[in-house]
Amino acid sequence: MLRRSALLTALAALLACLVWTPAPASRAAPASAAAGPCGVLASGASAAAERAVSAACAQVAAGVWYTWGGGHGPRPGPTYGQVDPTDPASEHDPERLGFDCSGLVRHAYAEATGSDMLDGVASAQYYTHRAAARFTAAQGLGPLLPGDLLVWGNSRDLHHIALYLGAGRMVEARQSGTKLMVSDVRLGGDYYGAVRIDPGPVTGHTVQTWGSGVWTKEQPATSAARVYAFPGPTTVRVACQKHAEEVTSDGYTNDAWSYLPDYRAWVTNIYIQGPAWLDDVPTCTF
Structure with a gap:
């Protein structure tokens, strides 16, 4: 998917993950991408993960639409979408009950676990503190x-998210003008x-944490990469x-930094609720 302008990206992050914007020649591709079974296509997954796949596939079988911003209501489940001003295909999204990519993931795991544990956009879902393991693009x-x-x-x-089925296939809410579908996993491009x-x-x-727009850093220093x-x-x-480095911000000064393993990054303790030095948290040895 091509990246949008910074302003539209920020708007989309408040609503849902962005939609794919393929080249004109590929506009018809999703119809064939939906072919093939939707279900658990490999062994080894947990019972909860298999239930999440089944919940997502039930929406595919029901012919539910992609809708921009769909699935982000007070409770998990399909909602009417919104018009994406950059995508003419979204003009009917406000008339359709459906999901965007993260809305579908939220619904699937809520159905699987009975808890709204993945409420949020794609980036919040990927960086969840409920991660059991993480895998890089290089691992395939x-x-x-x-x-x-x-x-x-x-x-x-992180602008798109989908559920893996096994055998190189995934279930996803891909873009306006299409229904939820099964697709081949796209490992090229910006797969993360x-x-x-x-x-x-x-x-x-x-x-x-508290505050908004608080950056995590590769190292415990304000000059480190975001x-x-x-x-x-x-x-x-x-x-x-x-x-580490002493930081002054929002009326506070502190030299304590916390390492967040789910982000593989650091954040100043100024923006963590609690004491300046967190109770019962060990000192890093690296």
Whole structure:
């Protein structure tokens, strides 16, 4: 999918993940992409992951539409979409009950677990503190199991997400003007990697951030490369903390930084709710 302007990307992040914008010659491709069985196509997945796949496939079988922003209501489930001003194919989305990519993932795991555990856009779902394992693009499909979440984009902007079925296939809400479909996994382009969801109790130290647009960093320093910005208060898992560069921001000064394993990044403790040095969180040894 081609990236949109920074302004439209920010707007879409508040609503849902962005839609694919293929070249004109590929506009008809989704009809054939929907062919083939939708279901668990490999062994080894957890019971919850298999139920998530079944829930997503039930929506495919029902002929549910992609709708821009769909599936992000107060509760999981299809909702009427919105018009994407950059995509003429979305003109009927406000008339259709459906899902966008992250709305479908949210619904699938809510049906599978009885908990709205993946509420949010594609980036929030990928960086969830409920991750059991993560896989890079370089690892390909070899280690993946049905129910794993595939994502596209980069660390700052993950714009599409889908559920893996096995055998190189996935179920996705792809773009306006199409219905939910089964597709071959697209490993080229900006495929970023995958995450496996653990629906059980969360392990490790979880805390809540505050503020909006708070960047995580590759190293515990303000000059380090940016990784991901929290759009708002976010539950995160902290592995450890250390004293590093002193930061002054929003009326606070602190030299403590926390390492967030789900982001493989650091954040200043200023933006973590709680004391300046987090209780019961060990000191990093790296």
